[in-house]
Amino acid sequence: MPQEKPDLRNLGEPVRFKRALTLVLMTLVLPGSAQIAAGSKRAGRWAWRVVAGLIAIVVFLVLLGLVWRSGTINLMARPGTLRIVQVLLILLAIGWAGLFIDAYRLGRPLSLERNHRLVTSILDGVLILAVVSALIYGSTIVNAQRDFVASVFGNGQKSKAEKGRYNVLLLGGDSGADRIGTRPDSITLASINADTGRTVLIGLPRNLSKVPFPAGTAMAKQFPDGFHWKNCGAECLINAVYTYASNHKDLFPGDPHPGVTATKQAVEAVTGMKVNYYVLIDLAGFRDLLNAVGGITLDIGKRVPIGGGSSPIKGYIEAGQNQHLDGYHALWFARSRAESSDYERMTRQKCVMSAMLNQLSPQTVLTKFQGIASASKEVVQTDIPAGELGTFTDLALDAKKLPVSSFSAVPPLIHTGDPDFALIRTKVAEAVAKSEALDKAGSGGDGKTSNTPRSTTSKPTTSTTKKPSTPKPGSSPTTPATGVDDVASICKA
Structure with missing residues (x-):
């Protein structure tokens, strides 16, 4: 025969109060246990x-x-999977709240003294609010992730690793509300080992002239001798390839992003490496993204002006170790041209990229994901397909454990007005080979030695007898930049 339920009226007030609290807490620890113990066993089993x-x-x-x-990341990052998770979290919140309410009912609150009934009611209400709020907040994070993936990552064509490496072109440029990266201000090729994530950053100066294009492409037919100032004016530098192609869409029929396509082709011809994907970053919106992750910390070797050029200098980012930069200051650190060369600026940009790679923890991504996702939708454009998100997240987690090495095609080794592209390709290959040698040796390696030659000029010289010559449009200055890519003296992530 089924066991009869005890008559709560025969229990003392302290026992009834303790029983009511226990049923509520049981629901928190193991949903359904209160129903198994004192209510509908069928509901509890479900x-x-x-x-x-x-x-x-x-x-x-x-x-x-x-x-x-x-x-696993690819599976969990799919918009369809994320939608299912979002719905499940909402249903779980509703169901769990219902179990709390039923557990409160099973505690017979009307049989309790006023103060005990008040305590039980408050506890049950607080737990319902806490559990439901946590699950609903989780559902909003999942929805933000789904919206982010759907907005930024598309159904682009998957590109296989070339010789065991993924090469991702990172483009950064200032833009208005209706245009993103019209003229890339920063051009960096991230070459990533497909097995270990060890990365080499290859920097190309924005004023690189005469850039070639792969044989058979529309741009190669248009510029058989390279993107030269003699052919199309003083602005025919590598950072203008994007604009030129965007303004001549007829050369790229059916291509929604001709500027990106032409720039990828130019970078392939310059470096001798296949470009798998691109990521275009709006530097103006980059500030919001950095604020969303809480900023970055750098060792800064020399102070950097805030402003300059067409606007007055508003202040300085001072030199020093462990300098924490918010989005505003990090953006100026990366983009400032005043009192420095373009090549030094490239080095600062690589420091910012390395700092984000090394300092952005999974905990930060989880706790600040909504802000990151919201900022990223306005900042990032890419052709990395959603199905490859897991692959690159996996590589990024591995890359965090390994220092980033670099090579920049800058003076004095490379004269930007008349570049030796064969030499650039040789140096790129050497930089990649050195990086791969560390992996083959099974060593973490320091990876911090730049393969970019430093300028032999330690101090600028002045002369009253000879006036420096004026370079042709797009050509290199006669005096190499000082401290080119000298990471130790400029910055350290």
Whole structure:
């Protein structure tokens, strides 16, 4: 015969109060347990089945992540998967709240003294609010992730690693509300080992002239001798390839992003490396992204002006170790041209990129994801398909453990007005080979030695007898830049 439920009226007030609190707390620890103990066992068993099912899914994903991290991330990053997770979190919040309410009912609050009933009611209300708020907040994060993936990552064509490496072109440029990166101000090729994530940053100065294009492309037919100032004016530098192609869409029929396509082709011809994907970053919106992640910390070797050029200098980012920069100051650190060369500026930009790679923790991404996603939608444009998000997230996690090395095609080795492209390709290959040698040796390596030659000029010289010659449009200055890419003296991430 079924066991009869005890008559609560025969229990003392302290026992009834303790029982009511216990039922509520049982629901927090194991949803459904209060119903199993004092209510509908059927409802309790259904709650247990749901909990067991969720635990099984989580355990499965954890185990899958241990053996196939990139595949697990790809699965969880799919918009369809994220929508299912969002709905499940909302349903779980509703169901759990219902169990709390039922547990409160099972505690027979009307049989309690006024103060005890008040305590029980407050506890139950607080727990409902806490649990439901946490689950709804989780659903909003998942929705932000889904919206971010759908907005930034598309259904682009998957590109296989070339010789064991993914080469991602990073373009950065100032833009208005209706144009993103019309003239890339920063051109960097990130060459990433497809197995270890070890990365080499290859910097190309924006004033690189005479850039060639791969044979058979529309731009190669248009500029058989390279993108030369003699052919199209003083503005025919590598950073103007984007604008030229965007203004001559007829050369790229059916291509929604001719500027990016032409720039990728130019970078391939200059470096001798296949470009798998591109990421175009709006530097003006970059400030919001850095603010969303809490800024970055750098060792700064020399102070950098805020402003300059067409606007007055408003102040300085002072030199010093462990300088924490918010979005505003980090953006000026990366973009400032005053009192420095373009090549030094390239080095600062690489420091900012390295700092973001090394300092952006999974905890930061999780806790500030909504701000990151919101800023990124306005900042980032890319052709990396959503299905490859896990692959590159996986590589980024590995890359955080390894220092980033670099090469920049800058004076005195490379004269930007009349570049030796064969030499650039040789130096790029050497930089990649040195990086791969560290992986083959099984060493973490310091990876901090730049392969870019420093200028032999330690101090600028002056002369009253000889006036420096005026270079042709797009040509290099006769005196190499001082401290070119000298990471130790300029900055350190």
